[in-house]
Amino acid sequence: MQGGSLDRRIGWLLAAVVLLGFALRIAGAQGALWLDEAWSAKHAHEAGTPLGVFLNINHDNNHHLTSLWLQWVGFDSPPPLARALSIVTGTAAILVAALIGARRSPSLAVITALLFAVSPVLVTFGSEARGYAPMSLALLTAILLVDRWLAGDAERSPALALAITFFLGAFSQLIMVFGFCAISGWVFFTLWKRSALKPALVDTIRLLLPSVIALVLVASIIAGAAAAHGGFRIGAYDPYRTIALLHGVSEMVQYSLGFPIVGVWWFAAIPILIVLAPSAGVSRIAFHRLAILGFPLALVLLRVGNVAHPRYYLLVGIALLILVAEFIWLGWRAGGWKRWLSGGALAAIAAASLVCDVDLAINRRGDIGAAIRAMQARAPQGALLLIDRAPSIATLQVAAGAADYPLKIRLSDCTGARFFLADRFRGEEPPEQIPLCGTRFVPIAAAHAHGMSGTHWTLYQRQP
Structure with missing residues (x-):
């Protein structure tokens, strides 16, 4: 009886958290479309047909699934309606994040859901007509599918489901490719740790080959349309600068946790969490290392442009929220001073995030x-x-x-x-x-x- 009562309380608490996240996204969706949203709506309107969204826009501001939605609701639709796809997928992402947390504990499900519900990054992206919220939902779904498969809890291989997830995620926002790379490495290193190199490589390819085909198909459609219409256009291109990358990653970290007032060196504290994670009992170590540290490091080595934009590091923000939620849960479960520290950290992050969310709703x-x-x-x-x-x-x-x-x-x-x-x-x-x-x-x-x-x-x- 007590277990059933506890499950009901967890269920009601989780429902309240999801409702809070939905309300924050509705509140943040007020006000006219801003620059990037408006150009997406204009391009979608001028494309004329759904096929035109895929063939005629050929611009980095074209997040295809969002453009299809904007075209369907109309150029002069009320802002909340134009942003409805992001509101719905952003809210659904809270539930999927809760399912990821529930892999270890119902309490962790609530903590993870709360961080995803109030995170200023996700409230912002979940309340604007861009492709980041649908992509976040796709990425979290892929993480959940892989986590179940690696634990042996999947009844069948999720290879096809992953391919569909990555296909839709890439057509939501192409930075889904970064998530694919982190998840691929996570699968490979986890399997390699369990067995020899060759079987780990074979099993990784068997699981993710359909996803590779799906992503190549997305790239082929985009590249083919661009080649047929004079090339692919980029709104602006800034050459690589290390300080710009640090600013971009740091701002993503700050807004993920609700503290945008600290400096660029905030990101320097994150490797400490990665180092402490194995001894603390955190799961998915390989994923967190690749997503939070490996991804920015790869950009440093490749020296690509436009690294100052915080939005490109959404993978870092999502992985960090999952990691911090698990740290908080582990500390709370440990009791003593660790419980006080974890409770204080959760309260501080939630309060600071809500301040940012309210400011977004007021400032529009x-x-x-x-x-x-x-x-x-x-x-x-x-x-x-x-x-x-x-x-x-x-x-x-x-x-x-x-x-x-x-x-x-x-x-x-x-x-x-x-x-x-x-x-x-x-x-x-x-x-x-x-x-x-x-x-x-x-x-x-x-x-x-x-x-x-x-x-x-x-x-x-x-x-x-």
Whole structure:
């Protein structure tokens, strides 16, 4: 009877955690689409058909499954609807993370679910129209399938299920390939530890060969479409810099655990957890080593570009959350001072993460929709807006479409333009006044984006 009562309490607690994660993602999904989301919506709209999403966009901003969703709901859909695919898959990822934790204990299931429910990284990605939330769900599903198979708990080989998972994950976001590499190494090193090199290699290939075929198929579709339409386009490319990589990884780690105020050297503490993990009794050691340390190290050796973007290290964040959850559970189970330390760590991470999540819900990624509302209040019948650079075109078009507001946008020729908008990235500030056409434009509305998404903007109005 006591066991059944405990199971019910764990079940209700887990349901409450999932509901909390869902509510946080709904709250974070308010406000107009920000820069990357808006361009995804614009590209999906211009592609015209579902086939066009795969053949005609050929841009690194095209996360195919999300683009299909955006095309289906329409260019002028309300922001929460445009983000619904990420909200649903981001919430489902909490459940899968709980199943991973439940492999060792129902209590660990709740702890893991809580960290995944409130992590600012996952709340952010789970509430915006991008492919990171569907990819996270696919990656966690692959981890669960492999974990069961390695433990001998799978009734049959998950090779086909893994292939489907990696196929859908790669068409959600191509960084799924990084997850495949970490999982492949995890399988191989685990089997090698149990037996000789050759059987470990054979069993690894037998399990993952269908997944390799699936990923090659994804790459072939993307590369073939790009070759047929003038090549693959990248929004921006920055050469490799080690300090940029450290900033990117560090920011992912910070936002994964809810502490974005610390410096770049935060990441230096993570190897300590990896070193302590085996003696502490943490499972999946090979996976954590490859995902958290091996992946960034590989980028250092390969010296690839665009390493400053924290989003590319989502594999690190997901693996770290699984690792930290298990550390907390092990400490809590040990009792004594370790229980106090683990409980304090869980409370600190949850509280800090919720602060970031609330800030996201309030700030709304710098909600460009507020600029539309400011123009509506002053020019209800529509407006002519001048902008100083092209990236803001899509955000304004999507926000105006969702508000059903007639807005004409110009990049030059200020004749007749009543409003001017300057959007800026991190570290950039707009001017206090804009001298154009022999008159002045003064600010009437502005917003600064917080967190991992969004851009700053300032709206100006022409003075008589």
